[in-house]
Amino acid sequence: MLTNWLKYMVKKIKQAPAEEKILDAARQVFMAKGMSGARMQDIADAAGINKALLHYYFRSKEKLFERIFIDAFDKLFPKLGSIIESKDTVFKKIELICSEYINQLQLMPYLPVFVISEMNRHPEVFLHQVWGRKKPPLKAFVELINASIKNGEIKPVNPLQVLLNIISLCIFPPMAKPLFQQIAGISKKGFDEMLEERKKIVPQIIIQPLKK
Amino acid sequence: MLTNWLKYMVKKIKQAPAEEKILDAARQVFMAKGMSGARMQDIADAAGINKALLHYYFRSKEKLFERIFIDAFDKLFPKLGSIIESKDTVFKKIELICSEYINQLQLMPYLPVFVISEMNRHPEVFLHQVWGRKKPPLKAFVELINASIKNGEIKPVNPLQVLLNIISLCIFPPMAKPLFQQIAGISKKGFDEMLEERKKIVPQIIIQPLKK
DNA sequence: GTCTATAACTCGATAGAC
C-alpha cells in the first residue's frame, strides 16, 4: 500500500513541472496569436517539450485553449473585495479601485483584447464553459454605490454605468497602445507617461460627477 | 476604336459587382474570425462565388486581408471635420463628437476589436501599409482644445488625455458588449438601453472637468 | 512520461476547360 502511495507522489512530482510549463507556454502563444493563429508546435517549442506531449496532457488543442481562456477570463476582474470592505470613504475606494486596476492591466496588456476577441469568435466555448461559473465580484461594487446613494454620500446614478465608465477608462487605453501611438504620433515612452498620469486623472473623472 | 472602348466598359461593368461582393463578404468574414480564423472558402460562400475567383481578383489571402484591414483602420476614425469647423462652442462640439461617434460604432461594433487584435498580430502588415498614410483627423481636435485653453474657455488640460478619454468611453462599451452582459447579468436589450443613455452621459463626463 | 514517425485532414493556391 505504501508503495502505491509512493508511486503516486513520485508521479505527481515529476508531472507537475511539465504541466505548468505547458500552461505558461500556451498562455503566451494563445494570447499573442489567438486560438486559430496559434500552432501546437509553437506551444511545444515555447514549453521546451514535444508536440505529442501536449496531447498527452490536454487531449486536444481545443481543450487546452478552453483551459487558458477560462483562466484569462477570471483574471480580467481583479479581486476588489478588500478594497470595498475597507473603512475608507466611497471616493477613496473608487480611487483605489481605479489605480489598482490600471496597475494590474499594465502587467497584462494583452489580456482584454484576447478575451474579447475570442469571446466573439467562439461563443460556444464561452457559453458552455464560462456561463454559470462564479460571477466576478461586481455585485459588491453595485451594492457599494447603491448604499452610498441611499445614505446621501453621492448623487443618484446608475451603478452599472459607473462600472462601465471605470472599466472603459482603465481597460481600453493599455489595449489600444499601438493604435493610439500611431494616430497620435507619440512614442512608447510618451504613452507610458500618459498611462502613469491616468492613475490620477481617471479617479477624478469618475468621482466628480458623483459629488453633490 | 469604339469597339475597344465598348469592350473595356463591358468588362468594367461586369467586373464591378463581383469585386464588390467579394469585398463585402471578406469584410464580414475577416471581422468575425480574424485573419487566421477566416477561410477563403467561407468568404467565397458568403460572396456566392467560387474560391478560385477570389484568387483571380486578389491573388492571395494576405493581399485581400490587407485591403480589408486598411479600409477598416480608416473607418475607425469618423470624419469630424464639419463638427470641429462649425460655429458651436467647444462644449457643444465635444457633445456632438461623442454622440456621433457612439452612433457610428453601433453600426460597426466589431471594427475596433478587429483592428486592435490584428494590429498586435501582424505588425509587419501594419507598419508597411498603414504607417505613412494620411493620418486620422485628430490634429484638428488637438488644436481645438489648445485654442480653447488659450482663449480661456476651458481649463488647461492635456488634449491627448481628453481624446483618449473620449475614445475609451465611446469605443470600449460596444466592443465589450458580450463581456459586460455576462459579468453584469443583463440582456442585450438592457445593454442597448445603457448605450443609448450613454449618448448623454459621456459628453457630461468629458465636459465637466473642462469647465472652469 | 517522453519521444519519433506517420496517418488523416484542412486549406491556400494553381491549372485548365468553358
Added chain:
DNA sequence: GTCTATCGAGTTATAGAC
C-alpha cells in the same frame, strides 16, 4: 470572368517504441 479538379504545404492527432 467563372468554374471544376487537384496539388502540395502545413497541422492536428495518434500509434508505438523506449
